Amino acid sequence: MxxxxxxxxxxxxxxxxxxxxxxxxxxxxxxxxxxxxxxxxxxxxxxxxxxxxxxxxxxxxxxxxxxxxxxxxxxxxxxxxxxxxxxxxxxxxxxxxxxxxxxxxxxxxxxxxxxxxxxxxxxxxxxxxxxxxxxxxxxxxxxxxxxxxxxxxxxxxxxxxxxxxxxxxxxxLPPADLRAGMAEVVKCGFIADPRILELVESDPAAAMAPQGPVLAELIRRAVQVKADVVSADLKESSLREILNYGHTFAHAIEHHEQYRWRHGEAVAVGMVFVAELAHAAGLIDAALLRRHRDVLAALELPTRYRPGVWDELREAMGRDKKTRGATLRFVVLEGLARPTRLAGPDPALLAAAYTAVTGE
Missing domain, CATH: 3.40.50.1970 (Rossmann fold)
Structure with missing residues (x-):
């Protein structure tokens, strides 16, 4: 064995x-x-x-x-x-x-x-x-x-x-469930281990092969990212929040959809949302924003959400665990594998990020 x-x-x-x-x-x-x-x-x-x-x-x-x-x-x-x-x-x-x-x-x-x-x-x-x-x-x-x-x-x-x-x-495991799980793997690539992104980009099919060596390595790398973060901050007092990259918007989608969306599908859209937000705030360049869409699309994960429900999503995000009082807080990037927090972003930036995610 x-x-x-x-x-x-x-x-x-x-x-x-x-x-x-x-x-x-x-x-x-x-x-x-x-x-x-x-x-x-x-x-x-x-x-x-x-x-x-x-x-x-x-x-x-x-x-x-x-x-x-x-x-x-x-x-x-x-x-x-x-x-x-x-x-x-x-x-x-x-x-x-x-x-x-x-x-x-x-x-x-x-x-x-x-x-x-x-x-x-x-x-x-x-x-x-x-x-x-x-x-x-x-x-x-x-x-x-x-x-x-x-x-x-x-x-x-x-x-x-x-x-x-x-x-x-x-x-x-049904292919749709395997694919949805890959969103959390990709998340670890953006916040901490860019090698994950490179492995997906070089061969998306191999990344999705259940018994293949690439998926095994991707899982190992993603687990290592989480283990390192959790070991440094068990109770999410600071560093561990980075594991919620994309999750604030994702949880709002899940709640609004009454959990008919898979978690990983919502996280995929959530990562695009915060990438759009970071780009609008001048924290990341257009290339890193585009890389979010490209990597997720290569795995056939969603990168868009429907228009016309911003008020409902905004209300749901107000109940997110990272919110402090009335201040929304988002985990964003200021560069590849350089996560930070964006607290109380201008409502216009939030609305613009939502509009970008809807494709309107």
């Missing part, structure tokens, strides 16, 4: 992100000794994978309690979390037991939040099955649920005890 790549993360407790193939047999060692019960949370589409995980853990002597969730963002509600806590109580889960999140970003977000609150914190192991979850949601310990007022407004910082990125899961 080929050894996986290990990316360490420093947090309230240190943990590793394992990246490789055929990693299921490593799971019992990660669960460890002194654990009686495992609560395995998964989406409906992953019943077969969940059965394989449960079988391996039961063979190692653990009691496994599978718990199927609603699909995608529908799972990220306080009602779904309450259902999980009820199941944990009925199964008599203790502080020495373990929660596992098997699935995409919504599942890992919810699993972390459920684990953070149960008995004021039990261990969680994340098994991300999508590119987006591998490079973003499962790493870093940000957990949460959505409310009617916005995305991820309720949550907690609760780091996993391990993250297992088994690239074999990606073989059955």
């Amino acid at each position: 080929r050894e996986p790549v290990t990316v360490p993360v420093r947090a309230e407790h240190d943990y590793d992100v394992l990246i490789g193939s055929d990693l299921l047999d490593r799971l019992p060692a990660l669960v460890g000794e002194g654990v009686a019960r495992v609560f395995l949370m998964h989406a409906p589409a992953l019943r077969e994978q969940a059965a394989a995980v449960a079988g391996r853990l039961r063979a190692a002597g653990y009691q496994v309690h599978p718990h199927e969730l609603p699909d995608a963002e529908q799972a990220k509600t306080i009602e779904t979390a309450a259902g999980c806590w009820a199941a944990l109580g009925q199964a008599a889960f203790t502080r020495t037991d373990v929660v596992i999140g098997l699935g995409g970003g919504a599942t890992t977000d919810l699993a972390g939040f459920v684990a953070a609150a149960w008995l004021r914190g039990v261990r969680v192991i994340q098994l991300p099955t999508t590119v987006l979850a591998m490079v973003d949601a499962a790493v870093g310990g940000k957990t949460g649920v959505n409310t009617a007022e916005g995305k991820n407004l309720v949550g907690a910082f609760h780091s996993p005890s391990a993250v297992v990125c088994d690239l074999d899961w990606l073989v059955t």
